[in-house]
Amino acid sequence: MFSVGASPNTAARTSVSSLKKTKQNSRVKSGSRRNVVQTFAKKTPDGPRVCIAGVTGAVGQEFLRVLKQRDFPYSEMKMLASSRSAGKEVEFDGETYTTEELTETSFDNMDIALFSAGGSISKKFGPIAVEKGCYVVDNSSAFRMTEGVPLVIPEVNPEAMADMKIGSGKGGIIANPNCSTIIALMATTAIQRKVGIERMVVSTYQAASGAGAQAMAELEQQTRELVNDGEVKTKEIFPWGYAFNLFSHNAPMMDNGYNEEEMKMVKETKKIWNTDDISICATCIRVPVMRAHAESINLTLKNDLSEEEARKIISEFPGVSLIDDRANNRFPMPSDASDQDDCFVGRIRRDISQKGNKGLELFVCGDQIRKGAAQNAVQVAELLL
Numbered sequence: 012m013f014s015v016g017a018s019p020n021t022a023a024r025t026s027v028s029s030l031k032k033t034k035q036n037s038r039v040k041s042g043s044r045r046n047v048v049q050t051f052a053k054k055t056p057d058g059p060r061v062c063i064a065g066v067t068g069a070v071g072q073e074f075l076r077v078l079k080q081r082d083f084p085y086s087e088m089k090m091l092a093s094s095r096s097a098g099k100e101v102e103f104d105g106e107t108y109t110t111e112e113l114t115e116t117s118f119d120n121m122d123i124a125l126f127s128a129g130g131s132i133s134k135k136f137g138p139i140a141v142e143k144g145c146y147v148v149d150n151s152s153a154f155r156m157t158e159g160v161p162l163v164i165p166e167v168n169p170e171a172m173a174d175m176k177i178g179s180g181k182g183g184i185i186a187n188p189n190c191s192t193i194i195a196l197m198a199t200t201a202i203q204r205k206v207g208i209e210r211m212v213v214s215t216y217q218a219a220s221g222a223g224a225q226a227m228a229e230l231e232q233q234t235r236e237l238v239n240d241g242e243v244k245t246k247e248i249f250p251w252g253y254a255f256n257l258f259s260h261n262a263p264m265m266d267n268g269y270n271e272e273e274m275k276m277v278k279e280t281k282k283i284w285n286t287d288d289i290s291i292c293a294t295c296i297r298v299p300v301m302r303a304h305a306e307s308i309n310l311t312l313k314n315d316l317s318e319e320e321a322r323k324i325i326s327e328f329p330g331v332s333l334i335d336d337r338a339n340n341r342f343p344m345p346s347d348a349s350d351q352d353d354c355f356v357g358r359i360r361r362d363i364s365q366k367g368n369k370g371l372e373l374f375v376c377g378d379q380i381r382k383g384a385a386q387n388a389v390q391v392a393e394l395l396l
């Protein structure tokens with residue numbers, strides 16, 4: 012069976028869990044290794060019928076783990092991928108499923124379709140699923156900026172999909188935001204709400220897993236080649252060496268000199284926060300980390316906010332934990348965030364290049380396969396129940 016994994020750093024994990032605070036969120040409880048939704052049963056006759064389009068991929072595999080860990084209720088489960096994977100066995104919740112080729116009939120009698128098979132597949136099959144009365148939660152960028160399609164981070168703007176419920180007799184598409192955008196907004200929404208943000212400058216350090224299962228395999232292979240043979244031989248996913256290197260994000264370049272990943276941060280943030288009254292720019296970089304993105308964020312605020320108040324409101328935001336230990340020079344690392352539900356924020360400090368208390372710097376790490384993709388999508392699906 013296909014498997015995607017990252018080894019958690021036990022030492023870091025211990026230190027992080029000791030820093031965790033109890034969240035004021037009735038849907039989740041903190042304090043254990045991860046947040047767990049307490050209210051749902053799993054396989055149940057009146058649960059929704061769920062299918063996963065792209066189950067063999069990096070995000071698809073994470074869907075399975077998140078659905079199980081969150082005890083998502085379901086009555087039927089269907090595993091879908093390309094014809095290449097048809098017949099492959101997938102284990103879920105103690106049962107073995109056979110992967111089916113995704114076709115137009117895949118969505119007959121389904122209630123929820125979790126899509127992570129790429130933009131062109133979403134564009135083709137998303138509307139077909141909706142026609143059949145299915146709710147589609149889509150991880151691709153295909154519908155994110157489409158008018159009428161909610162772009163949702165459940166902790167930030169659940170109201171955008173308030174009228175979408177299973178049993179309403181109709182289907183619909185809800186888009187999952189870009190992974191870097193989700194992680195940035197988990198760290199900054201509390202500040203936007205409290206004092207308003209005038210300008211946001213983001214620099215990302217993005218992991219291989221953000222580019223899918225094959226990119227992870229290539230980074231691992233290249234690392235082996237460099238260590239054993241002193242040179243990179245395999246270059247199938249990226250045209251240059253990735254191991255012990257970093258490069259500008261592989262998303263297509265645009266005429267304005269930004270790449271598509273950077274422009275997603277700009278456009279999606281405005282849609283999610285429902286405002287044009289903010290200036291945003293981003294530089295997105297791929298780094299040779301296997302899993303979990305990191306982002307440095309510089310803010311210009313509309314009103315004064317002290318470091319202490321910023322730290323307090325960020326730490327109280329659901330799904331966010333602080334690692335901000337100046338005495339020990341201990342701040343968020345991808346290994347802290349890897350395989351975790353929360354996003355980790357630290358290095359919260361006044362920007363000394365800006366006047367008064369209107370400039371703020373912070374650093375955030377989040378697992379982009381989890382909160383940046385599968386976990387966020389399953390949280391969205393929970394809002395449909």
Ligand SMILES: NC(=O)c1ccc[n+]([C@@H]2O[C@H](COP(=O)([O-])OP(=O)(O)OC[C@H]3O[C@@H](n4cnc5c(N)ncnc54)[C@H](OP(=O)(O)O)[C@@H]3O)[C@@H](O)[C@H]2O)c1
Pocket residue numbers: 064065066067068069070071091092093094095096097113126127128129130132150151152189190220221222223224225379380383384
């Ligand atoms: N990785 C991340 O962190 C992340 C974060 C946010 C959003 N996303 C988005 O999620 C989507 C999937 O990303 P990923 O990283 O999981 O990619 P991936 O590891 O490359 O997996 C792609 C999946 O799509 C399936 N697929 C490809 N062509 C298909 C077809 N013609 N019909 C049906 N299924 C097909 C693949 O099936 P086979 O195995 O049969 O080829 C596989 O299950 C992309 O749109 C990506 O932009 C990814």
